[in-house]
Amino acid sequence: MTTSGPASSPAPKSMDAIMALCKRRGFIYQASEIYGGINGFWDYGPLGSQLKKNLREAWWQDMILRPCWGRSGPNGAPVRCVPVETRIVQHPKVWEASGHIAGFNDPMVDCRETKGRYRYDHVMVYVPESGDPGDKPVFAYVGDQPSEARQKKKAEKTFGAGAIKSVPLASFPQPWGRIIAPDAEKPGSLTEPRQFNLMFKTYIGALATEDDVAYLRPETAQGIFVQFKNVVDTTRVKVPFGIGNVGTSFRNEVTPRNFTFRSREFEQAELEFFCHPDESVAWYKFWRDFRMEWWKSIGLAGDNLILREHEKDELSHYSQGTSDVEYRFPFTAPGFGELEGIAHRGNYDLTQHQKVSGAKLEYNDTERGELLPNGQRRGERYLPHCIEPAAGLDRGVLALICEAYTKDESRPSPELLKLHPRLAPIKAAVFPLVAKDGMPEVAETLHTELTERFWRQGAIEMDEKQSIGKRYARMDEAGTPFCFTIDGDTLTGQTVTVRDRDSGQQQRVGLDKVGDFLAAKLGL
RNA sequence: GAGGGUGUAGCUCAGUGGUAGAGCGUCACGUUGCCAACGUGAAAGUCGAGGGUUCAAGUCCCUUCACCCUCUCCA
Secondary structure, three states: OOOOOOOOOOOOOOHHHHHHHHHHOOOEEEOOHHHOOOOOOEEEOHHHHHHHHHHHHHHHHHHHHOHHHHOEOOOOOEOOEEEEOOOOEOOHHHHHHHOHHHHOOOEEEEEOOOOOEEEHHHEEEEEEOOOOOOOOOEEEEEOOOHHHHHHHHHHHHHHOOOOEEEEEHHHOOOOHHHEEOOOOOOEOOEOOOEEOOOOOEEEOOOOOOHHHEEEEOOOOHHHHHHOHHHHHHHOOOOOOEEEEEEEEEEOOOOOOEOOOOEOOEEEEEEEEEEEOHHHHHHHHHHHHHHHHHHHHHOOOOOOOEEEEEOOHHHOOOOOOOEEEEEEOOOOOOOOOEEEEEEEEEEOHHHHHHHHHHOOOOOEEEOOOOOEOOOOOEOOEEEOOEEEEEEEEHHHHHHHHHHHHEEEOOOOOOOEEEOOOOOOOOEEEEEEEOOOOOOHHHHHHHHHHHHHHHHOOOOEEEEOOOOOHHHHHHHHHHHOOOEEEEEOHHHHHHOEEEEEEOOOOOEEEEEHHHHHHHHHHHOOO
16 A cells, blocks of 8 residues: 655665665575575565564564553553463364455466456456357456446447347357457457455365365464454453554565565564443554554654555445555655554454454453442443554665664764664674773773673674674664763773764763663663 | 565666676765765675576576565454
8 A cells, every 4th residue: 555755755765775685684585595596485584583573573572561661541540461372273164264265265367458457257258149259359348337338338339239138258268369359449359257366275184185275374363363262261351452462464465575574474463452332432542552652763753754644445345444554665766655554343353263263252341231230340241343554574674774764974973773772683782992902801890791781682793894884884784873982081990982883973972871871762 | 365566785776598787875084164965995785585497597497485566464
C-alpha cells in the first residue's frame, strides 16, 4: 500500500548504496548466495542479526514486559499483555476458519496483451449457438464490465446477431489460441488458468500423502486466537488484556522485490488486544497512537514516517478502523510502504474459530452485569473485540537502516548509519589513538570493563589497527554511536575523548566515568 | 506471471573472440599524536550457472538462476 507524500520530499537515498553497505558490513546477505541466491529470501549477517534482535527485544520490552512504557490505557489502568509462542504449522482448519484458504485458491488468467488479470471462474465467452466457432475467434468477457457489451457486439458481427450464446470460459473446450481476452484486440493473449497459492504447502508425516497437507502460517496472529481460551483459563488475565506473538511467517508472494521488503519468509511481531466491544474504539485509537509513537522512539523520527488511517471503503466489514504505520522507503518514495497495520478486527476471528472448531470461546466478564445483593456482579458473557497491532520486523530493520543511512560528502567518512543507540548492534568502540606508549593496554582494560557491563545490550569493539580516521570510519558504517579514544592525556589526566558518530564532535570524560556515560546514552 | 535492465575480487566498476584488471576495502610489516593519512607488501575470481559455436569465449548463440525497474498481486 502506497500513498503520495508531501511535495517537499528530499531526494531519495540510493537503494543500491544502502544494499552495498548492508552486504559490505555484514548486515544483510542474499540467502544461498553461493548457489545463485533464492528468490524472496534474505539472510542477516553478524551486524544485521544483532540489529534485528535489538528491534525484536525492544518490541518485547515495550509491548509485553512493560506495555506502553507503563502507561495507563483508556480504562485508566495499566496496560497488561502476556506472550505466547505458537507454531508455524497449525491444524489446516485454522486457515479455513481464518479465511486464508478460501480467499486464495482462485485460479487466475492473465492477458499478455493488456496485462489484465481475471479470475478464471468469472470469465465468460461468447460462442456461436452451435458451440463450434470453426476457425473463428471467440470472445471472452467479464459480466457487468464494459467488456461484456463490447465483446457481444464483436461476436454478433462474427457469427450473426442472435446466433451466439455465452458459456463459462472453464467449459469452453477449444484451444486457448482462439480466445480474444476481455480487453484485448487479438486472440491468443490469454494465459492458461493458474493457481495462486499464497500459502506454503507442506506435509506432516514421512509418508507425505495428500491427506497430510498442512500449511506454513501466513501470519502469527491466528496462533493467538486459537490459544485465546487457554490463556484466559490458565492465567489470571482479565479483559482488557493483550497477547503477543513473535515469529516467522511465510507467504508465496507473487513478486518478491524491493530488497527484504517483500520477502517470502519474514518475521512478525503481533499483538491481539482483547477488550469489551463498548471500549474497542477507544482501545483502537490508543494502540494506533502508541504504535506510531513507538516507531518514532526508536529512530524513525522524521517526515518519512506517517500514520495513515484507512478510508471507510477500505475497511473490512467487521472493522471499525484500520491504520497503517508507513515509512517512505527509497524505493517507494514519494509514496510510502507499510511497516505495521493496526486493525480493529471486531470479534471476527474468535467468531470464526468458535464456528469452525465448535469450541466455546466466550469470555465471562465478572466485572460487568447488574450488581447482585451480595455485592458481586452478575457477569457478562461475550466474545471480546480485538485490536491488532501487527508489525513486520524485517521491514522494521529495513526502515531503520534506510532512515539511518546518511551520505555526507563533507565528512572524511561520507557514509554512515545514524542508528539509535538502543538499536545499534555495536554500542561503542574503544581505540588507542596510537598503538604505543601504553595506550593499547589502557584501551584493553577499558574495553574489558565496558564489555562486562554492557554485553547484554550489544557488542563493545576494540580496534588498534591502522589510522584513527579509518577506525572511526569503520564504526560510522556499522552505526556505532560512540567511540572512546585513549590518548596521551589519558595517561596523565585519566580522561578519554568521546567521539559522537553523528556530529564527529568530541568531548572528554573521565576514564572512570565512561561506563556511566554510555549507560546514560543507552537509557539504562 | 508480462515487459525492460543488470550480473567480472568484499564494494564500485573497466575489459574490442587471443595471458583476469583498476580504485577502494581487507590483512601483514613499518610509521603514527584525532577523522577512510603515508610507505612496502600480501591474500582474494566456478567472470551468476548449464549447454553450444570456435583452434580459442568474460566477450558470440541458446537455456536457466538471481537482483533492479515498470505492470500485476499483496488476507
